[in-house]
Amino acid sequence: MADANREAHAAAFRAIAAHRSEHGLRDTVQRRQIVEVVLQAPAHATLEELIARTRALHPRVGATTVHRTVALLVACGVLVKRRFGDHCARYELARPIAHDHLLCRGCGRVEECPPALAADSAERARTLGFTVVAHECVLYGYCAACAPPPDGAGDP
Amino acid sequence: MADANREAHAAAFRAIAAHRSEHGLRDTVQRRQIVEVVLQAPAHATLEELIARTRALHPRVGATTVHRTVALLVACGVLVKRRFGDHCARYELARPIAHDHLLCRGCGRVEECPPALAADSAERARTLGFTVVAHECVLYGYCAACAPPPDGAGDP
DNA sequence: ATAATTGCAAAGGTTTTGCACATTG
DNA sequence: CAATGTGCAAAACCTTTGCAATTAT
Numbered sequence: 567m568a569d570a571n572r573e574a575h576a577a578a579f580r581a582i583a584a585h586r587s588e589h590g591l592r593d594t595v596q597r598r599q600i601v602e603v604v605l606q607a608p609a610h611a612t613l614e615e616l617i618a619r620t621r622a623l624h625p626r627v628g629a630t631t632v633h634r635t636v637a638l639l640v641a642c643g644v645l646v647k648r649r650f651g652d653h654c655a656r657y658e659l660a661r662p663i664a665h666d667h668l669l670c671r672g673c674g675r676v677e678e679c680p681p682a683l684a685a686d687s688a689e690r691a692r693t694l695g696f697t698v699v700a701h702e703c704v705l706y707g708y709c710a711a712c713a714p715p716p717d718g719a720g721d722p
Numbered sequence: 723m724a725d726a727n728r729e730a731h732a733a734a735f736r737a738i739a740a741h742r743s744e745h746g747l748r749d750t751v752q753r754r755q756i757v758e759v760v761l762q763a764p765a766h767a768t769l770e771e772l773i774a775r776t777r778a779l780h781p782r783v784g785a786t787t788v789h790r791t792v793a794l795l796v797a798c799g800v801l802v803k804r805r806f807g808d809h810c811a812r813y814e815l816a817r818p819i820a821h822d823h824l825l826c827r828g829c830g831r832v833e834e835c836p837p838a839l840a841a842d843s844a845e846r847a848r849t850l851g852f853t854v855v856a857h858e859c860v861l862y863g864y865c866a867a868c869a870p871p872p873d874g875a876g877d878p
Numbered sequence: 879a880t881a882a883t884t885g886c887a888a889a890g891g892t893t894t895t896g897c898a899c900a901t902t903g
Numbered sequence: 904c905a906a907t908g909t910g911c912a913a914a915a916c917c918t919t920t921g922c923a924a925t926t927a928t
Contacts, residue, residue: 592901633893634909
């Protein structure tokens with residue numbers, strides 16, 4: 567797992583470097599510090615959390631810079647921005663293998679589940695003249711630890 | 723299609739009436755006007771749009787009331803609240819048959835596609851000890867009218 | 879009458895922007 | 904040294920809330 571992690575981080579650094587040279591961006595202290603934090607942060611962290619973690623290690627980094635750097639990381643494909651039910655966006659490292667999300671209405675936790683849907687859905691969409699390049703699927707329900715569903719409920 | 727529409731609207735009115743009597747809510751002019759607008763509005767409208775449409779027909783209705791009434795309609799299962807990439811929520815009439823969404827990165831339009839994913843994904847989740855009560859799936863890509871995907875792209 | 883509803887204005891929370899200063903290449 | 908990046912404060916944005924006046928039951 568340490569190896570896989572190291573490989574994922576190396577890939578991230580490669581993507582960042584490529585994006586930087588392609589867009590004439592600069593290699594700054596803050597960006598290196600923020601990237602360091604982002605690569606270590608738990609999946610589905612909010613910007614608030616990423617800012618807090620960054621400032622815990624590097625107090626002089628401004629919140630705005632974290633915002634802007636996270637946006638850069640999304641632009642170069644290292645981070646994926648997601649919106650679950652919340653008011654605020656959440657971020658996770660882009661994975662080569664797609665996965666879906668299980669959102670527990672009991673405890674609110676977001677878990678991940680293996681990709682069961684990509685192939686099916688891409689094919690279905692293609693018959694509609696739509697070329698799928700990515701997908702995002704959230705399943706709402708109750709995890710093993712939480713109470714079973716009450717009764718009839720709407721969609722999300 | 724007119725019949726299906728009429729039936730859907732009748733179902734909505736039934737759900738609203740049931741929810742009203744169950745919660746001791748009142749039947750006000752504004753709520754009737756807002757419901758009228760919501761039932762006619764295109765799918766995936768934002769609150770901004772619903773407010774504009776309401777005020778076009780009924781200038782004296784306040785924005786706050788639209789907010790609150792839409793929340794009521796979500797609570798009683800008539801509307802479904804969704805969040806795509808946007809910053810703001812979008813609303814659509816709840817359908818008895820689930821469907822997924824195709825989000826075109828070319829023109830930004832949101833189309834709907836038949837449910838190809840629900841059964842598969844619910845079963846997969848169940849093996850993980852998760853009880854699924856709803857799902858929401860967005861496929862990103864390019865519709866027939868828009869340019870094909872450029873090349874390698876991140877997840878969403 | 880009593881309790882719910884309305885709508886304005888104000889507050890709340892997240893994300894974006896303007897701009898002077900510092901830093902990179 | 905020219906262009907980019909930083910960070911503070913302020914603005915913009917969507918959403919929620921307090922409250923007096925209005926309305927439904």
